[in-house]
Amino acid sequence: MARSRIQIAKADIVSHFDQLPNPVLKLKEVRDILTTQRSFWRLAANTTAAQFISFLKDHSKLKIYEFPFPQRSETAYVWGDVPLLQVLLNIKKNVHFSHYTAVRMLGLTEQVPNSIYLTNERATWPTDPPELTQSEIDDSFKRPERLTANWIEQGDKKIFLLNGAGTGHLGVVVQPANDDDGRVVQARLTNMERTLIDITVRPAYAGGVFEVAKAFELAKDRVSVNKLVPMLRKLDFAYPYHQAIGYYLERAGYKPAQLDLIRRLPMVHDFYLAHDMPDTRYEQAWRLFVPKGF
Incomplete structure (x- = not known):
């Protein structure tokens, strides 16, 4: 039986994909490869991207990953055995790992x-936050925390794709990280200071306030409060999250000089460590309600 043109070109196609700098592709990138290489590979003019992908899926190392997020489904075309973390970093441009993953x-x-x-930042920086009254803060934090519905289950994992405020990727770094199999991935993630801020703001995305407190304890000899404070100022939250951060720092035994950097920020209102706490006590030093026994 005579071989088709795409079968004849298979070795050249595989060689091309083997040399790609990034083994995780979007549909547009696969289409662009087909367009630019069609003549060299002598493929039929009527070979579609769908046919090209189907052939590679059946006869080469191409794998297709579907991520059916409720807000928008994402598909990745992956060449070879690539760690899931690396695949996820390429499902949207410039996403980064955050919260409990960071x-x-x-x-x-x-x-x-x-x-x-994963967090996908909006392109624009948020507008100036509104001035909140004490009653508005009280009403907001008596209600359950608003959590995203944009997540999927894949195997034994839940994958959350969060929509983040545009911050110019403030505090996002690239560094090696291990996947579940011990393979090293060059990961984009929030740095120490930004991560501690993010999990203070959204403790539910980090296992709850006890896990947040543990993170502050384990960060004690590594985090720079001198870097954290200007980052907090730049993020310019409407709510006084610095009061919660100050409490976490004090609870973890940070130095008085480090605590003073937070105390210099204004404490105009009472605040809450988390949403919808059934039983609380009041920490006068930070004007903060925290769970009883915490």
Whole structure:
């Protein structure tokens, strides 16, 4: 039986994909490869991208990963055996690992989370936050924390794709991280200071306030409060999250000079360590309600 043109060109196609700098592709990138290489590979003019992908899936190392997020499904075309973490970093441009996933990558937990958190930043910087009254803060934090529904289950993992405020990727770094199989991935993730801020703002995305407190404890000899404070100022939250951060720092035994950097920030209102706490006590030094026994 005569071989088709794409079968004849298979060795050249495989060689081309083997040399790609990034083995994780979007559909447009696969289409662009087909367009630019069609003549060299002598493929039929009527060979479609769907046919090209189907052939590679059946006869080469191409794998197709589907991520059916409720807000928008994402598909990745992966060449070879690539760690899931590396695949996820390429499902959207410039996404980064955050919250509990960054906590784990930075060594700030003793747990092995089964959830993966990715953040996709909006392009624009947020507008100036509104001035809040005490009653508005009270009403907001008496209600449950608003959590994203944009997550999927894949195997034994839950994968969350969060929509983040545009910050110009403030505090996002690239550093090696291990996947579950011990393979090293060059990961984009929030650095120590930004991670501690993010999990203070959204403790539910980090295992809850006890896990957040543990992260502050494990970060004590590594985090720079001198870097954290200007980052906090730049993020310019409407709510006084610095009061919660100050409490976590004090609870973890940080130095008085480090605590003073937080105390210099204004404390105009009472605040809450988390949403919807059933039983609380009041920490006068930080004007903060925290769970009883915490």
